[in-house]
Amino acid sequence: MASSAVAAEHAVTSALATGLPHSVGPESAQAKPARTPLRFRHANLVDASDDSSDSDRDATDSEGETTAVDDGTYQDDNFVRKVLAKEKPLPPITLATLHKNINVISTLALTVVPALAIYGALSTHVQLKTAIWAVVYYFYTGLGITAGYHRLWAHRAYTASLPLQYFLALGGSGAVEGSIKWWSRGHRAHHRYTDTDLDPYSAQKGFWWAHIGWMVVKPRRRPGVADVSDLAKNPVVQWQHRWYVPLIIGMGFVFPTVVAGLGWGDWRGGFFFAGAARLLFVHHSTFCVNSLAHWLGETPFDDKHTPKDHWLTALATIGEGYHNFHHEFPQDFRNALKWWQYDPTKMFIIISSWLGLATQLKTFPDNEIRRGQYAMKLKAVSREANEIKWPKDSNHLPVLTWDDFEAECKTRQLMVIGGFIHDVSTFIDEHPGGRALIKTRLGRDATNAFYGGYYDHSNGAANLLSQYRVGVISGGYEVEHLRKYSQLIESLKESGADGCAGKAADLVSGPTKQVVIKGDPQLKGVPLTSVERPPKFNDARLTGGLGHAVTA
Numbered sequence: 001m002a003s004s005a006v007a008a009e010h011a012v013t014s015a016l017a018t019g020l021p022h023s024v025g026p027e028s029a030q031a032k033p034a035r036t037p038l039r040f041r042h043a044n045l046v047d048a049s050d051d052s053s054d055s056d057r058d059a060t061d062s063e064g065e066t067t068a069v070d071d072g073t074y075q076d077d078n079f080v081r082k083v084l085a086k087e088k089p090l091p092p093i094t095l096a097t098l099h100k101n102i103n104v105i106s107t108l109a110l111t112v113v114p115a116l117a118i119y120g121a122l123s124t125h126v127q128l129k130t131a132i133w134a135v136v137y138y139f140y141t142g143l144g145i146t147a148g149y150h151r152l153w154a155h156r157a158y159t160a161s162l163p164l165q166y167f168l169a170l171g172g173s174g175a176v177e178g179s180i181k182w183w184s185r186g187h188r189a190h191h192r193y194t195d196t197d198l199d200p201y202s203a204q205k206g207f208w209w210a211h212i213g214w215m216v217v218k219p220r221r222r223p224g225v226a227d228v229s230d231l232a233k234n235p236v237v238q239w240q241h242r243w244y245v246p247l248i249i250g251m252g253f254v255f256p257t258v259v260a261g262l263g264w265g266d267w268r269g270g271f272f273f274a275g276a277a278r279l280l281f282v283h284h285s286t287f288c289v290n291s292l293a294h295w296l297g298e299t300p301f302d303d304k305h306t307p308k309d310h311w312l313t314a315l316a317t318i319g320e321g322y323h324n325f326h327h328e329f330p331q332d333f334r335n336a337l338k339w340w341q342y343d344p345t346k347m348f349i350i351i352s353s354w355l356g357l358a359t360q361l362k363t364f365p366d367n368e369i370r371r372g373q374y375a376m377k378l379k380a381v382s383r384e385a386n387e388i389k390w391p392k393d394s395n396h397l398p399v400l401t402w403d404d405f406e407a408e409c410k411t412r413q414l415m416v417i418g419g420f421i422h423d424v425s426t427f428i429d430e431h432p433g434g435r436a437l438i439k440t441r442l443g444r445d446a447t448n449a450f451y452g453g454y455y456d457h458s459n460g461a462a463n464l465l466s467q468y469r470v471g472v473i474s475g476g477y478e479v480e481h482l483r484k485y486s487q488l489i490e491s492l493k494e495s496g497a498d499g500c501a502g503k504a505a506d507l508v509s510g511p512t513k514q515v516v517i518k519g520d521p522q523l524k525g526v527p528l529t530s531v532e533r534p535p536k537f538n539d540a541r542l543t544g545g546l547g548h549a550v551t552a
């Protein structure tokens with residue numbers, strides 16, 4: 001196995017050196033049958049050494065990009081499209097070819113572990129100490145993945161001291177999900193190419209594909225290139241990669257069994273509960289980050305891609321369920337922003353920092369996080385706005401002079417409020433304040449009466465009013481009660497009562513005295529009949545209140 005890995009590594013290295021695209025298409029599979037199959041062994045939970053060549057090749061990120069695109073053939077400047085066009089996928093898996101495309105080692109890991117867990121659960125007495133130990137070990141190995149593999153190594157969200165790194169590398173080994181190097185390489189590709197065909201566990205291919213499908217069968221494409229050169233220099237990562245197989249046996253099964261066996265004599269329970277059943281839970285807990293977290297919940301930070309936030313996913317994944325936040329701010333050491341959201345991984349990192357084991361905890365600037373949230377709220381509001389029927393604005397209505405308006409009033413029931421001409425004929429009988437009040441204002445400017453001079457209407461009434469717009473008054477409108485003050489000032493001035501005049505002058509000198517709604521000059525003189533007649537307002541609930549008994 002090791003020698004074939006080396007052979008594959010050479011194949012890749014020479015492809016890079018010659019500048020040839022390291023195509024994974026069927027042609028290359030035919031040309032080099034002995035080497036190409038290895039290139040598809042990305043999804044191998046157990047034997048990390050198999051694809052070490054791939055990790056090393058992808059460590060040379062920029063080279064990967066160059067070899068993938070830079071031969072002058074492609075005009076497209078979208079990297080993902082270019083790579084997809086260049087690197088042809090393997091033929092789709094059919095029933096006839098399924099047996100050849102099963103990823104045997106991962107499939108064994110994903111089937112034998114549940115089988116052992118079920119058998120153990122049915123045949124072994126559960127001791128309380130063992131049950132507690134299984135839960136503790138679940139959290140330890142789970143944190144190895146969430147705090148270690150994921151936030152520390154894949155995203156560099158904080159810096160860990162050597163003891164903490166070894167602690168997490170050992171815990172992560174017990175989760176049996178591939179080496180740190182292999183895992184992080186795939187995960188960085190997942191972030192960089194989220195939801196595309198270069199994403200190794202793209203949620204676009206369905207829930208089960210993202211959950212386990214991508215590991216059970218050999219993928220049709222390699223994951224997109226990702227830079228893991230930093231991990232190649234990390235001694236703990238290298239150590240774990242080198243000793244991966246003994247480590248997963250030791251930490252996956254031997255250690256949890258020995259603790260229960262030597263501790264309280266429950267060797268069998270230790271193996272089946274803290275070993276197999278615990279591993280089954282850790283597996284599917286972590287896999288939920290790729291499936292459930294892309295399927296269930298909200299997108300409060302960005303909705304460009306599938307990742308979502310949900311407390312249920314957080315519960316299932318030791319705090320990785322605020323996945324929308326995580327994809328938007330992957331280098332942030334937190335998944336959950338609020339103190340009350342469930343993110344024990346964040347707490348573990350914080351406590352490690354209090355103990356001096358973790359430093360440089362990265363957080364994205366709060367202001368930018370809030371901008372993301374704000375943008376999403378605006379989006380939601382504008383989606384709602386699109387579903388609402390809005391009134392015509394002044395640029396889409398005929399513009400009439402006051403004289404023309406008066407002329408139109410001879411044949412129609414019109415009134416001006418706020419610079420707009422309203423046809424109230426379909427509403428006059430429905431008016432909660434009674435027909436008579438409206439009737440007295442027909443042919444007049446009722447702005448003042450409507451906005452408090454007679455009755456201070458609700459916003460709802462103002463919204464309703466706008467649906468009756470049929471035109472705009474040219475030259476603007478006056479607010480009646482201000483005009484009255486204005487007349488008062490004039491008369492005071494004429495009578496020489498200066499003191500009072502000064503006070504009244506303050507009231508009328510503001511810009512509200514004259515409000516101009518411009519309208520489109522091209523619509524000047526366009527007949528009112530060109531505008532659709534307002535619909536009949538027909539809601540019986542409004543015919544209450546003072547009703548028709550009131551007169552102005």
Ligand code: HEM
Pocket residue numbers: 422424427431432433434437438441446449450454455456457458460461464465468542544545546547552
């Ligand atoms: C087309 C123009 C008008 C519309 C669409 C309209 C609409 C409404 C609506 C929806 C209400 C219910 C209460 C509220 O929502 O505030 C209402 C109540 C009322 N309106 Fe109007 N209104 C119009 C014009 C007027 C005018 C010109 C006057 C007075 C001269 C007036 C006087 C009143 C009064 C006194 C009430 C209170 C009725 C009560 O409490 O029972 N309305 N109007």
